[in-house]
Amino acid sequence: MESSFPALGLAAWAQLQAKAGCTLCWGAQGTASSHQPLLELFLQDHHSLGMFTVSPCSGSIGPWGQQEIRVECLAGQEGTCEEQLSIDITGRDPKDNPLGIAFTLIAQSCLPAFIEDVTLIFEEYPICSSTNLEHKLQSVEGTGLYVRDEKRFIFSKVQVGQEAEAHFNIYNASCLPCNVVLSIKPLPGEEQSLINSIFKLHPLKMSVPGSSYAVATVTFIPPEEQNYTCIFRASLVIPKGCVEMKPQSLSFTISGKGQEPQLAVVCPSFPYGWSWLEADGMRAGHQPEVKLLKWCCVWRWQACEDSKRACNHWG
Template identity: 40%
Template sequence: FVTENNALIFEEHQICTSANLHHILQTIESGGLFVEDENKFIFCNVLVGRQAKARFKISNVGKITCDVNIVVRPISNKPFARIVDIFEVEPSKMCIASHSHAFATVSFTPQIMQNYQCIFEATLDGLPSTLAKSRGLVFDIAGEGNLPRVTVVRPVLHNQYGNPLLLFKRLLLGHSEKLPLILKNNGVLPAQLHVDLQDELGVFSLKGRPTTAYIYITEENKPHVKAKKAHTASLVVSPGDTAEFDVVFHSQKVGRMRGIIHLSVINNQYEETSIHMVGEGYEDDITLDNIHGLVAPTSQEDISISEFTEIIEDNDMEDLAAAALVDHIQFGDCHIGHSYNASFTVTNHSQVNLIRFEWPVSATIAFSPQMGHLHPGCAKDIVVTMKSDVPINLKNMRIRCKLSRIMFQLPADQVPDWDDHMHTVKWVDVPRNMPGTFTTKRKVIETDPEPAHSVLEENYQELQLQISANVDFASYHCQARDVRFKETLVYQTRVFEFDVINSGRVQLEFSWVSEDTSKAVSFAKPDHQGFPTCHLESKVRSW
């Protein structure tokens, strides 16, 4: 019978070589694959506990009928090579007529997620064993048990129990925030995923993204209404693909809210994940809004592992929401003696209360305006300036603003807005030095006086702002003092590379200034390296 014609024996399967095996494995979804130079047949993407079958064609091109014995045997006698209930072949013996063929079927049933191997042998019946093997069909069979699996890419935070954590900002009632939930299929099998959002108060909801295809998704969260679907969302994630959601927290009640998103993967009982959600709603008359620092605000997605470790060690789960405070200005790396400005808005949400605010005076941090009045329903922009003449590291430094509830002596609608930044420009007469000269004017800037008022309640509300900054001298280290190019041909370019090391604790900003007026020397920083490159371009000019 035929033992050398792979195209005939494996006519129902793909055939390749080890050189392009990796590429084909990335594209094949199921079935089998024969690798010629390895003499190996591979079962592809078989689910644990499921049975996969492959047929191999045994052809008799002779003039007489032949009996063929077919077996699958382990690669060794060691326990790890056991193939009982894993590999089976049918039939174990076949009679093939002249110029005819038959199929041997090998079934593969992986028990767990591991690699399995066996040897397939088809030999003529009646021949001595040594001669039968030399004339027989022998090749290796390999397969791996797989389970569909999905990993959580975002959120990156985890609570003290190791569960992924969506940590929302502390929000004023009526406001909302969304955080991304990103899942990825890192396996080789398509994963059907069920998503269940559990939230008794109905403050969390799941929104789909146009980049992801869903079987269905319920975006409205009504916990007390009988669900029309079995799950909040259902979808299939192909190998290597990602699925994206927006998880929204609606601040509707005062206090800390919790919810859970439960992920379950079909055909994988071990792949169940619970994603915890924590949000807090509050209701204050005075809030800080539109905070614009020099560094992008740190979202819960960008908190470093070290910072999160501190949260876990210093606080319990009840205080985790403090890490997501929105009232935080980050100046980042700053240079000594330089001024840096950031801005925010202070808003009075009350429709009846008049508020007087006063920020503390500090040698490093200054507010403008530093004090002022907030009429009902009004807001005021504040600029905070950070400047230090000595190295200093501010990490989440809390600054408390003093708030007092006041009452004017006149009706509030007759009292103008006021803060210590308001000035009035006047032109006053300059006394004449000599009789008969013209009167001149002089510009005078006067600070507007604070309108008369009485304090009804001091410490009306606690208002805090966190500030972070790292102030220090910039320093660097560079061993190269002289740049000496080798001899360079005309119209050729020579490159000289050297390291500039930032040895300080703040970001180093630098620029190159060349005194070469011919512009024959230029500086560049390659994309793949962290050191500058000096280029010399040699030219000849005729005069």
């Protein structure tokens, strides 16, 4: 028989059930109990082996009755623990499992943690270096991009007063669920209230399932045509009593600039001069005729002296 515990945090327990029609006595088989007399086990109310504690160690079961065996697991260091136990029934056939009915307990202990791989965190966005940043900013089509060597996410092409959203994935590196606290902080010397009105974060807390991920959303609302910067931080919540766990946090800079629409008027140019339309004020609903004027530069008149045909064409 074999029983596998799921990944454990500080403590966990499992319940085992045994059914028989005679006296039941279960002892331990392994390094921790191989030299322990069966009578001594019979007199104990519990037995500890590795990170497991089994109770009771012995008992009697009436006909068609059942006995609940409680197994507690107190996780210690990270890793997998496997222990071999045996169940011995008095008066049974000694040829059948002479060392007892084997029973295996397996448990895996681990600490919560999240992945710091930027290719997973910024899965939706291009990742570049500062050497080709200007080219990337001009060609990027989405909300923004991440600059690896600067640890900075940049919102791109956001109009003043408009909203732009960025999504960051927080991946859980262990099979245990973990709690994460999110925050946005201003740069040193800047006001927190001003940053909170420009960068909005949701959610502020999240529980990430084991071997899965959750999404943090940052909304950028630039009030003016200028640059804005803040610091994003995700901090892992350390469970109570977990003294061996080191604090873990993920942080990077978020920046963006408000943009105003701009219109550039470029006069059309032609190989042989300028052309334009000249019109007076017009009444709504009317379609006045406009005379097309042609004008040639001095250099064109000089060219006409050498080319009568061209001069006649433009004259």
